[in-house]
Amino acid sequence: MNKRVLRKTSEKRRLLSQMNKKGFEFGFGWLFAIIVGAAIIFIAIYATVQLVNLNKDIQNTEAAYELNSLLTSVTTNLDSQKESRIFFNTETRMYNECDNIGIFGHQAVSVSIKSGIGKEWQDPAEQARSYTKYIFSSKVEEGKELRMFVVPFNLPFKIADLIIAWNENKNYCFVDASEDLKNDLEILNSENFNFTDDVEECKKDSKKVCFYNADGCDIIVEENRVRKDRKSLYYTGNLIYGAIFSDPEIYECQVKRLMKRASSLSLLYIDKTRMLAIRGCSSTLEPELTSFSNQAMRLNSSIELNGIIQVAQEMEDKNDLLLCNLWGEK
Amino acid sequence: MSSRGQLKIQEMAFVLLAIMLFFGIVALIYFALVMNDLREQGKIQSENEANALVKRMISIPEFSWTKQCSTCIDHDKILALKYVELYNKTKEEFWNLDYLAIEQIYPKKAGGECMNGNYPNCNITTVISKKINYGKTSFAYVALCRWNNDKNQNICELARIVVSSKDVKDE
Numbered sequence: 001m002n003k004r005v006l007r008k009t010s011e012k013r014r015l016l017s018q019m020n021k022k023g024f025e026f027g028f029g030w031l032f033a034i035i036v037g038a039a040i041i042f043i044a045i046y047a048t049v050q051l052v053n054l055n056k057d058i059q060n061t062e063a064a065y066e067l068n069s070l071l072t073s074v075t076t077n078l079d080s081q082k083e084s085r086i087f088f089n090t091e092t093r094m095y096n097e098c099d100n101i102g103i104f105g106h107q108a109v110s111v112s113i114k115s116g117i118g119k120e121w122q123d124p125a126e127q128a129r130s131y132t133k134y135i136f137s138s139k140v141e142e143g144k145e146l147r148m149f150v151v152p153f154n155l156p157f158k159i160a161d162l163i164i165a166w167n168e169n170k171n172y173c174f175v176d177a178s179e180d181l182k183n184d185l186e187i188l189n190s191e192n193f194n195f196t197d198d199v200e201e202c203k204k205d206s207k208k209v210c211f212y213n214a215d216g217c218d219i220i221v222e223e224n225r226v227r228k229d230r231k232s233l234y235y236t237g238n239l240i241y242g243a244i245f246s247d248p249e250i251y252e253c254q255v256k257r258l259m260k261r262a263s264s265l266s267l268l269y270i271d272k273t274r275m276l277a278i279r280g281c282s283s284t285l286e287p288e289l290t291s292f293s294n295q296a297m298r299l300n301s302s303i304e305l306n307g308i309i310q311v312a313q314e315m316e317d318k319n320d321l322l323l324c325n326l327w328g329e330k
Numbered sequence: 331m332s333s334r335g336q337l338k339i340q341e342m343a344f345v346l347l348a349i350m351l352f353f354g355i356v357a358l359i360y361f362a363l364v365m366n367d368l369r370e371q372g373k374i375q376s377e378n379e380a381n382a383l384v385k386r387m388i389s390i391p392e393f394s395w396t397k398q399c400s401t402c403i404d405h406d407k408i409l410a411l412k413y414v415e416l417y418n419k420t421k422e423e424f425w426n427l428d429y430l431a432i433e434q435i436y437p438k439k440a441g442g443e444c445m446n447g448n449y450p451n452c453n454i455t456t457v458i459s460k461k462i463n464y465g466k467t468s469f470a471y472v473a474l475c476r477w478n479n480d481k482n483q484n485i486c487e488l489a490r491i492v493v494s495s496k497d498v499k500d501e
Contacts, residue, residue, distance in 0.1 A: 027335070028335075028339070029335060029338060029339060029342075032339060032342065033342065036342075036346055040346070040349070047357070058364070058368065062371060062375075065372075065375045066375065068379070069375055069378045069379045069382060072379055072382040072383055072386060073382040073385075073386075102420070103416050103419060103420050104420065104424060130426070131420070131423060131424045131425075131426070132390065132424070132425075157391065158391040158394055158397075159391055160391060161389065261391075264414070264416045264417065265391055265392065267414045267416060268392060268407050268410045268411065268414055268417075269407075271406075271407075271409075271410035271413060271414060272404075272406040272407055272410055275406050275409070275410070275446075275449070276406065276477055279477065279479045280479040281477055281479055323482075324477040324484075327396075328396060328397070
């Protein structure tokens with residue numbers, strides 16, 4: 001009996017030892033190779049992803065600076081009202097950001113190009129900043145084309161050129177528009193603008209801009225204000241286009257920037273009036289210019305434009321009577 | 331562990347180190363090339379911006395004379411630009427330029443830099459001069475206008491606006 005048990009036990013040991021010889025030896029070498037290999041693959045994937053993102057960032061930044069440069073040229077060429085177009089190779093988002101902090105505030109433009117790899121829309125990269133541009137558009141314009149026109153803004157002297165921008169997919173339907181606005185916009189010959197007398201005749205996907213209060217209007221234009229998105233945007237002169245085409249936040253910020261510029265320009269005119277006085281052609285405009293400068297610098301919202309318009313009108317009347325005009329020409 | 335095994339691990343470690351070093355060097359060369367290309371691109375963009383700006387100067391309200399004359403600029407306002415503090419504080423950021431000056435060409439005048447004391451008997455008005463050696467310049471011919479009290483009318487003289495774009499920083 002005992003002999004049989006011993007034989008079975010020795011048989012089992014033999015079999016086990018045979019199994020061990022055929023088994024896989026998982027030593028330190030293998031463990032080391034797997035850990036290091038995994039680390040290398042992880043680093044390679046991480047580096048590739050980072051590189052792709054970096055390239056996208058570079059591409060977006062270059063596009064933003066090119067766009068900014070093109071916008072500078074557009075301002076030059078479009079003093080006479082014409083529609084201008086900027087074409088992108090692929091679907092692109094233009095981010096319009098306005099900051100009114102500082103002496104003049106600034107305009108920032110950034111771009112994100114649609115990508116087929118990874119995230120469809122990457123966060124916009126570096127911003128192209130400008131202190132002398134004023135772009136009135138939505139915060140984000142998406143499309144293959146950016147369309148725009150430029151109008152001067154005078155109060156009473158020229159303060160800046162306003163760039164009014166939209167994308168090719170946005171249509172505007174102007175219902176019962178004033179003759180001035182109709183004439184200005186018809187010259188552009190834009191396929192995005194439609195003029196009608198009845199809001200029912202507007203295309204469904206278009207933004208309805210009504211010059212009277214009616215049902216179904218997206219934007220209502222009144223004598224000195226534009227109502228949109230439950231907000232009132234007050235305007236004077238060509239600012240009406242800014243109020244119609246831009247987001248309310250962008251509009252309010254740009255108006256503040258424009259008034260800061262107006263304030264600084266009036267300081268230039270104060271210096272000019274002093275220089276002219278020394279050369280024998282004095283004007284009595286200095287007190288009005290000083291008051292205008294102070295009011296414009298303090299402007300907090302477009303609703304305060306009314307007070308500034310009055311001073312501007314007084315200055316314009318006085319300037320017209322001068323032998324040596326500070327601005328404009330007889 | 332046997333000494334042969336240890337040797338294998340050491341070999342593997344060296345190979346890994348060599349691979350990492352190789353890829354590190356390749357990455358460094360790649361980034362150096364990309365950076366160089368970016369710097370060039372930035373320079374071109376900056377010059378394009380300056381070219382566009384010099385053509386646009388006449389329509390900028392700080393320079394513009396009247397609506398009727400599209401090539402005229404206002405000498406009085408340009409001189410005032412030198413002295414108004416708000417512009418002085420931010421002039422480089424505001425114009426995004428390293429150099430901006432108006433040089434009078436005809437009729438020829440002496441007098442050098444225009445200042446309150448010698449104006450209008452001078453021939454150059456420098457608004458920005460950030461450094462002595464600025465890069466490539468762009469210029470545009472303009473009519474430089476001001477009120478002349480002796481003639482009791484506005485007079486315009488031939489001049490040119492000279493600008494140099496902002497240098498691309500090596501940061």
